[in-house]
Amino acid sequence: xxxxxxxxxxxxxVNLALQQRLPRPEGVAKRxxxxxxxxxxxxxxxxxPALVYATVKALxxxxxxxxxxxxxxxxxxxxxxxxxxxxxxxxxDLRRGKPTCHxxxxxxxxxxxxxxxxxxxxxxxxxxxxxxxxxxxKLRMIAFLSKCSGxxxxxxxxxxxLASVGQALSLSELKQMHTCKTGALINACVTLGALAxxxxxQAELAALSTFAISIGLAFQIKDxxxxxxxxxxxxxxQQGADLDLNKPTYTSLLGLEKAKEEAHRQHxxxxxxxxxxxxxxxxxxxxxxxIIERNH
Numbered sequence: 001x002x003x004x005x006x007x008x009x010x011x012x013x014v015n016l017a018l019q020q021r022l023p024r025p026e027g028v029a030k031r032x033x034x035x036x037x038x039x040x041x042x043x044x045x046x047x048x049p050a051l052v053y054a055t056v057k058a059l060x061x062x063x064x065x066x067x068x069x070x071x072x073x074x075x076x077x078x079x080x081x082x083x084x085x086x087x088x089x090x091x092x093d094l095r096r097g098k099p100t101c102h103x104x105x106x107x108x109x110x111x112x113x114x115x116x117x118x119x120x121x122x123x124x125x126x127x128x129x130x131x132x133x134x135x136x137x138k139l140r141m142i143a144f145l146s147k148c149s150g151x152x153x154x155x156x157x158x159x160x161x162l163a164s165v166g167q168a169l170s171l172s173e174l175k176q177m178h179t180c181k182t183g184a185l186i187n188a189c190v191t192l193g194a195l196a197x198x199x200x201x202q203a204e205l206a207a208l209s210t211f212a213i214s215i216g217l218a219f220q221i222k223d224x225x226x227x228x229x230x231x232x233x234x235x236x237x238q239q240g241a242d243l244d245l246n247k248p249t250y251t252s253l254l255g256l257e258k259a260k261e262e263a264h265r266q267h268x269x270x271x272x273x274x275x276x277x278x279x280x281x282x283x284x285x286x287x288x289x290x291i292i293e294r295n296h
Contacts, residue, residue: 047219
């Protein structure tokens with residue numbers, strides 16, 4: 001069974017939800033709001049929201065239960081992309097096949113748009129009207145997203161990435177970097193999705209976390225592989241950018257074939273973590289397979 005129709009339905013669902021939660025592009029701060037809309041609504045696979053919704057589905061809840069969590073993680077992801085693309089970071093001109101936010105607007109506006117989206121993510125959770133999510137779970141969601149996106153998670157991973165340009169990292173160091181930079185937010189997707197339902201047991205939360213950490217690593221390894229094998233038009237960003245910046249990657253450290261083997265190993269580990277769940281988690285399993293088989 002193809003998981004693509006599910007991903008497409010999640011794209012449509014979360015795009016509508018994001019539009020409803022973003023500030024209207026009007027008034028004296030219109031340029032900022034326009035940049036926020038541009039950074040969030042300019043395409044994207046929406047795999048992170050799909051992981052939220054698949055987790056909600058695995059716990060036998062309506063997808064609407066995951067709307068706020070899906071918007072929060074996607075806003076966080078989009079803010080990180082805006083900042084990653086800045087001249088002070090990766091200095092990229094292309095994102096999702098379009099000019100990056102600082103090219104389409106300007107650096108100051110891009111920085112402010114990223115800052116605003118980060119704050120908006122927490123506001124979305126705080127103001128959630130989802131009847132399944134109680135106040136205690138909202139607090140847990142905010143705390144977990146803070147941890148996964150902060151200095152011990154995504155931002156910490158980006159700091160390691162910047163410090164590692166031109167450096168020779170060990171495999172364990174590279175794994176740590178990607179577990180923080182990419183894996184932490186993917187972990188937030190499934191954990192926030194589970195917490196939003198208020199149905200997940202501690203054992204289920206632990207299993208979902210193991211799944212997310214493994215598939216997060218597989219996701220990043222696949223990105224490294226695509227940076228070698230992909231093309232700019234399909235990827236929507238500059239092919240070979242990591243190589244040009246002399247960044248440590250799984251392909252540069254292990255070679256292409258060994259990197260593919262490691263992606264497969266992490267995929268199998270992720271699938272095994274879902275043994276606790278019945279066939280309602282099949283969409284999560286299919287998403288895991290899609291992640292390592294995608295071409296962009």
